[in-house]
Amino acid sequence: MLGSSPWSLRVTDDWPEPVAGSGQVIVRVGGVGICGSDLALLSGTRRAPHYPWVPGHEAFGEVVLAGEGVDRARVGQRVVIEPNYPCLKCPSCLAGRTSMCPERVIVGFTAPGTLASLVAVPAAFAWPVPGDWADTDVVCVEPLTVALAAIRRSGAAPGDRCLVVGTGSQGTLLCAALTARGITPYVLEPREGRRELAVSLGARAAEPDDTGFEIVFETSGAAAALTEAVTRAAPGATIVLIGLGGAATEVNTGLVVRHQLTLRGSLIYDHPGDFAAAITSPVHAPGRVLRASYPLEQASEAFRVASEVPGKTWIRLA
Numbered sequence: 001m002l003g004s005s006p007w008s009l010r011v012t013d014d015w016p017e018p019v020a021g022s023g024q025v026i027v028r029v030g031g032v033g034i035c036g037s038d039l040a041l042l043s044g045t046r047r048a049p050h051y052p053w054v055p056g057h058e059a060f061g062e063v064v065l066a067g068e069g070v071d072r073a074r075v076g077q078r079v080v081i082e083p084n085y086p087c088l089k090c091p092s093c094l095a096g097r098t099s100m101c102p103e104r105v106i107v108g109f110t111a112p113g114t115l116a117s118l119v120a121v122p123a124a125f126a127w128p129v130p131g132d133w134a135d136t137d138v139v140c141v142e143p144l145t146v147a148l149a150a151i152r153r154s155g156a157a158p159g160d161r162c163l164v165v166g167t168g169s170q171g172t173l174l175c176a177a178l179t180a181r182g183i184t185p186y187v188l189e190p191r192e193g194r195r196e197l198a199v200s201l202g203a204r205a206a207e208p209d210d211t212g213f214e215i216v217f218e219t220s221g222a223a224a225a226l227t228e229a230v231t232r233a234a235p236g237a238t239i240v241l242i243g244l245g246g247a248a249t250e251v252n253t254g255l256v257v258r259h260q261l262t263l264r265g266s267l268i269y270d271h272p273g274d275f276a277a278a279i280t281s282p283v284h285a286p287g288r289v290l291r292a293s294y295p296l297e298q299a300s301e302a303f304r305v306a307s308e309v310p311g312k313t314w315i316r317l318a
């Protein structure tokens, strides 16, 4: 769990065990992936509602208990957790855009996270996954679903010329997902290690004169990256923004107008369609984006290296 000062992570065995509420299951967590948003919480640039706090949201495990109203047959299922619980009643939810729900519970940020032995999860947000999927692939399902939702919203189709700007773990998973959908993406990434990882997953490094991209995914949130995205887009292109940079940034609006570009934000995924699609139409071995794994006892070390190594880091629980 996390103390109130930055990087004050410690492993404890005195945290209260969760109780399965009505409609919930208890999941024994098998592993948790580390994401940039978790690092923001650890470094103190993002704040938890209170401290101490349990971080983590990219998790898989096994159902060990079914609460009231949940089919007992779910006990023993291997599941991946969808860590955003929309209200399912507001206009956004009723329109199918649950990612925009103002009441959305964000596990690890507005509700305690999944970096714990046992967690209580609404049954509909614990998705069964095949037993023969490797742990390394299952731990990537949540961030992979973010990538797949961005591709769905982009309208990209096989044969489209696509560019991915920034190949941190999200950009790299996008490359894996695009390749699985029959698209060979070009990538633009200044850091050599990250670029090479994306290329090893089937992407192609963009040259300085590579332009005319029909679909561009901007994953970094950096101002210079948005300039590249707009400059390299083809007339009529769609630019999907995934990076949560947060800072105000300049855009060459003349180019956006002349080339009639569409700028579109893409935030997480919509329940239940995107998770269902990620599981029923799997991407081959997304675990290839993982570069480091640590046991729970070394969680602090895992978080420290997660910001440095290309690809993704994850924590194994017993």
Ligand SMILES: [Zn+2]
Residues within 6 Å of the ligand: 035, 036, 037, 057, 058, 143
């Ligand atoms: Zn994440």
Ligand SMILES: [Zn+2]
Residues within 6 Å of the ligand: 086, 087, 088, 089, 090, 091, 092, 093, 094, 098, 101, 102, 103, 104
């Ligand atoms: Zn809602």
